[in-house]
Amino acid sequence: MSNVIIACDFSSQARTEEFLDLFTELPQRPYVKVGMELFYGAGPQIVRAIKDRGHRIFLDLKLHDIPQTVANAMRVLSGLDVDMTNLHCGGGRPMMEAAIEGLTRPDGTRPLLIGVTQLTSTSEQVMHEDLLIEGTMADVVAHYAANAAAAGLDGVVCSPHESPVVHEALGEQFLTVTPGVRFPGAAADDQRRITSPAQARELGSNYIVMGRPITAAADPVAAYLQASKEFSND
Ligand code: C5P
Numbered sequence: 001m002s003n004v005i006i007a008c009d010f011s012s013q014a015r016t017e018e019f020l021d022l023f024t025e026l027p028q029r030p031y032v033k034v035g036m037e038l039f040y041g042a043g044p045q046i047v048r049a050i051k052d053r054g055h056r057i058f059l060d061l062k063l064h065d066i067p068q069t070v071a072n073a074m075r076v077l078s079g080l081d082v083d084m085t086n087l088h089c090g091g092g093r094p095m096m097e098a099a100i101e102g103l104t105r106p107d108g109t110r111p112l113l114i115g116v117t118q119l120t121s122t123s124e125q126v127m128h129e130d131l132l133i134e135g136t137m138a139d140v141v142a143h144y145a146a147n148a149a150a151a152g153l154d155g156v157v158c159s160p161h162e163s164p165v166v167h168e169a170l171g172e173q174f175l176t177v178t179p180g181v182r183f184p185g186a187a188a189d190d191q192r193r194i195t196s197p198a199q200a201r202e203l204g205s206n207y208i209v210m211g212r213p214i215t216a217a218a219d220p221v222a223a224y225l226q227a228s229k230e231f232s233n234d
Contacts, residue, residue, distance in 0.1 A: 002224075004210060004231055005030075005058050005207055006031070006214050008032050008035075009035055010041075011038065011041040020050070029053060030055065031057075035060040047059065047080045048081075051082075057084070058082070061077075066095070067094045070095050071099060078110060085113060086113065092147075093147055093150065100113060113154055114155050114156060117144040120192065127140065137159075142169050157177045159179075159180045159195070160176075160181065160203045163203045163204040163206075172204075177207045180192070181208045181227070189212055197226075197231040200231060214227065
């Protein structure tokens with residue numbers, strides 16, 4: 001099963017279904033990321049519609065609020081039957097622990113919970129000068145990841161460049177979900193810390209998230225298959 005997650009950054013259900021129709025011939029439906037644009041534009045029923053088409057879903061809403069609010073929101077999201085969801089590690093340990101509690105269903109199951117360390121659009125310079133966070137990007141990501149692990153999260157969102165430091169500190173079981181992936185020679189867009197799918201695999205990423213390189217490709221299915229092949233090294 002491919003661990004390439006396609007970021008479906010569209011604003012409507014119709015556009016999303018039109019895009020997903022391209023993939024119905026494949027033996028396995030791609031893992032799909034539903035982000036803020038689509039969730040806010042189409043509403044929660046978009047999750048059910050995509051799930052009914054046989055896709056795994058990463059619901060990327062990056063929650064960041066006081067612990068009680070995050071716990072209550074996660075309780076609502078736990079009913080949506082997504083496979084993975086996330087929050088900002090910057091919300092702190094009590095918020096992350098509250099999120100786990102809210103996300104856990106009465107039967108004890110829950111979606112994977114992943115923490116955003118630093119956005120892959122954030123450069124080290126912006127982190128130092130605008131956010132006033134000192135240290136190297138790798139050290140900051142490792143510190144946020146350690147907090148996430150201590151709170152009971154399953155992994156972090158980070159750049160593929162930071163997968164090695166996260167796995168070294170927290171073990172291979174602790175997942176790295178990595179956006180900022182581009183085919184060799186392609187435009188970086190607004191991403192700052194990019195790698196190719198093959199580099200992400202070599203660096204130990206467990207999942208890669210790719211949006212525009214697939215959604216804006218002339219042939220999205222071919223782009224997805226190429227990314228899956230490079231990432232899985234089949
Ligand atoms: O189009 P592109 O491949 O840059 O899309 C990357 C996706 O991953 C976007 O949906 C973006 O919101 C998401 N993401 C990210 N960096 C993070 C967390 C999520 O780019 N740290």
